[in-house]
Amino acid sequence: MKQSTIEKAEKEGRVLIYGTVEKDEFASWKKAFERKYPSIEIDYRREYVYGTPPPMAKKMMQEIKEGKETADAIIATVPPMMQMRDLNLLSKVKLEEASAYPEDIRQKDGYWFPIVSIPIVQIYNPKLISKRELPKTALDLTSPKWKNAIVLHDMTLGTLGSYWLACLRPIFGEKKWSKFVRGLAANKPKAFPLYDNITDSVTSGETKIGMTILLHDLVKAKEAKRNLARLILKDVPILTSFNAIARTKAGKHPVSAELVIDFLISSSGQKKIGSTYVRIPARLKTGAPYSMEKLVGKEKTPVFPNELMLTSISDSIKLFVKLFK
DSSP: OOHHHHHHHHHHOEEEEEESSOHHHHHHHHHHHHHHOTTOEEEEEEOOOOSSSOHHHHHHHHHHHTTOOOOSEEEEEHHHHHHHHHTTOBOOOOOGGGGGSOTTTSOTTSSOEEEEEEEEEEEEOTTTSOGGGOOOSGGGGGSGGGTTOEEEEOTTSOSHHHHHHHHTHHHHOHHHHHHHHHHHHHTOOEEESSHHHHHHHHHHTSOSEEEEEEHHHHHHHHHTTOSOEEEOOTTOOOOEEEEEEEEBSSOSOHHHHHHHHHHHHSHHHHHHHTTSTTOEESSSSOOOTTOHHHHHTTOOOOBSSOHHHHHHHHHHHHHHHHHOO
């Protein structure tokens, strides 16, 4: 980062961030940034994004309307970022550090930058399902034997879980995807807006299979010796999205916001993130304890949503509202 940019940020002296990351997790990132830039203080406030439009967006729009201070930068998953871009809340930013990320990970116009990888995996309760009984493919889950036995993220919310299911459409093909979605809905899966609830449901035996949990939550559950194992379906890859950071249009400290973004996507910032229990850095080859390389090895992890997937997402989510209500 240019010295002139740093000096401008130091004059601003402050940056307000709204994010979905837990405060205790963000605390170490904040400390590392303020150690490097002691003249700039981060004011981090945790906000939720579940819903359409995201509550975070509603809050910012209300603050802007009332002439109040609003976030300079936001941290959220990619689907809410897409909504907030469409609501004209985000600014484009150009950063040299972004070139270290593969093109399929980057937002090409610079509206947001990935900082945490969010791979979605499937789980089951090994005390309730033997290895012999395990489903092998996605369509196996449409069997009536799994009725009332599956739990997934609430597909009617239009958030990350909905995007995950929608993004299987171009991977499966129209015929197979339609059969899978309708068969899954017919089996009356339980649904929760929070991933922790999905983990708890399978662990407790309330359900047997969880279709949508985050890889880092599975890592935590296994380290805590909970009754969970990863369910590997041969036709369902580990689709991976991201928690991303963006600069807002209405923030009063734009240069400081840019400096925070630059820090968090840098190699050192990503190593700090990947040393947080348990957060997976978006940047590869950081050497961090919780890197993708260490957790999934050479498995393919397609990024979602990508441009190919975007064309059908809106129609898919409308279908989910009808099927999973």
